[in-house]
Amino acid sequence: xxxxxxxxxxxTCGHCVQSVTEEVGALSGVSHVEVDLPxxxxxxxxxSDLSEADVRTAVTEAGYQLAS
Amino acid sequence: xxxxxxxxxxxTCGHCVQSVTEEVGALSGVSHVEVDLPxxxxxxxxxSDLSEADVRTAVTEAGYQLAS
Numbered sequence: 684x685x686x687x688x689x690x691x692x693x694x695t696c697g698h699c700v701q702s703v704t705e706e707v708g709a710l711s712g713v714s715h716v717e718v719d720l721p722x723x724x725x726x727x728x729x730x731s732d733l734s735e736a737d738v739r740t741a742v743t744e745a746g747y748q749l750a751s
Numbered sequence: 752x753x754x755x756x757x758x759x760x761x762x763t764c765g766h767c768v769q770s771v772t773e774e775v776g777a778l779s780g781v782s783h784v785e786v787d788l789p790x791x792x793x794x795x796x797x798x799s800d801l802s803e804a805d806v807r808t809a810v811t812e813a814g815y816q817l818a819s
Contacts, residue, residue, distance in 0.1 A: 695763035695764045696763045696764055696766065696767055697814075698764065698766030698767060698769075698770070699764055699766060701766075702766070746765075
């Protein structure tokens, strides 16, 4: 089990949270995604280490951006 | 053809616009719904006059509120 945290910019409502959760949750090995809307913090639990590139792609596909 | 305009509060992103458009668009007789996100203005085109109560119910079901 591995846990990683990212900051996502641009989420404004529950629908945004849902979109990000769905896209990130669809990454191979991800078992849980938790999003805190006010801070933009996304905590990902996965079976193995995820690459930041994969997370970035998922977040972008959802329509948002990883911070820096 | 009848056109009416309402102000909806609480929409913050494109998903919100989509939710309101879908719920209002499902009202009987509605042929077109246009939402301006920055102002919250929702313009509804329908075959006959809509009751404000029906519009209010649809907006509430989408998770938002009609202004006063």
